[in-house]
Amino acid sequence: MRFLIGVIAVIIVGYIGHLIFPAWWMIVIIVALISGGMGLNPLPSFGFGFVGVALLWGANALFIDLNNNHLLSAQVGQLFQGLGSVALILIVVLLGGLLGGMGALTGALARQLLKNE
Numbered sequence: 001m002r003f004l005i006g007v008i009a010v011i012i013v014g015y016i017g018h019l020i021f022p023a024w025w026m027i028v029i030i031v032a033l034i035s036g037g038m039g040l041n042p043l044p045s046f047g048f049g050f051v052g053v054a055l056l057w058g059a060n061a062l063f064i065d066l067n068n069n070h071l072l073s074a075q076v077g078q079l080f081q082g083l084g085s086v087a088l089i090l091i092v093v094l095l096g097g098l099l100g101g102m103g104a105l106t107g108a109l110a111r112q113l114l115k116n117e
Contacts, residue, residue, distance in 0.1 A: 002038060002040060002044075003040075003044055003047065003048050005038075006034065006035070006038055006040070006044075006045075006048035006049075006052065006104075007048050007051050007052040007055070008052075009034050009038075009052075010030070010031055010034055010048065010049060010052025010053060010056065010100065010104075011052050011055060011056050013030055013034060014027050014030050014031070014052065014053065014056050015056060017030045024099075025099075027053055027056075027057075027096070027099060027100060027103065028099055028100070028102070028103035028106075029103070030103075031049045031052070031053060031100050031103035031104045031107065032103045032104065032106045032107035032110070033107060034104070034107065035048075035049060035103070035104035035105070035106075035107030035108045035111075036107035036108065036110055036111040037107075039111060040108060041108065042105050042108040042109055042112075045104040045105055045107065045108035046101040046102075046104055046105045046108075047101070048104060049100040049101045049102070049103055049104025049105065050097040050098070050100050050101035050104070051097070051100075052100055053096045053097055053099060053100025053101075053103075054093045054094070054096050054097030054100065056096065056100075057092055057093060057095075057096030057097075058089060058092065058093040058096070061088075061089045061092040061093070062089055065085055065088075065089060070085045073085040073088050073089070076088060
């Protein structure tokens with residue numbers, strides 16, 4: 001249950017944080033703070049950070065791609081030797097998930113470190 005709450009919190013707070021401060025790395029800080037505040041073990045923290053940010057970035061990339069009729073993704077795909085729109089969105093999902101997972105892992109480990117001192 002806390003895993004699902006973490007995923008939902010990452011999606012909501014991450015979206016709002018992106019509207020306030022639109023930098024790609026801001027999601028890492030947001031996820032680390034959420035993870036540190038929840039107090040989960042490192043592995044579940046990595047999991048909800050990965051899933052939450054992957055869903056958020058994947059939905060955002062799909063929304064942008066559909067709104068411009070795949071024009072930008074087709075041009076970027078040509079730069080990467082003919083990758084299609086779906087492949088580029090999957091790459092964005094994977095990179096976002098890894099960033100979110102590492103951010104959540106950092107938050108969980110920082111909480112353990114501060115708790116032990």
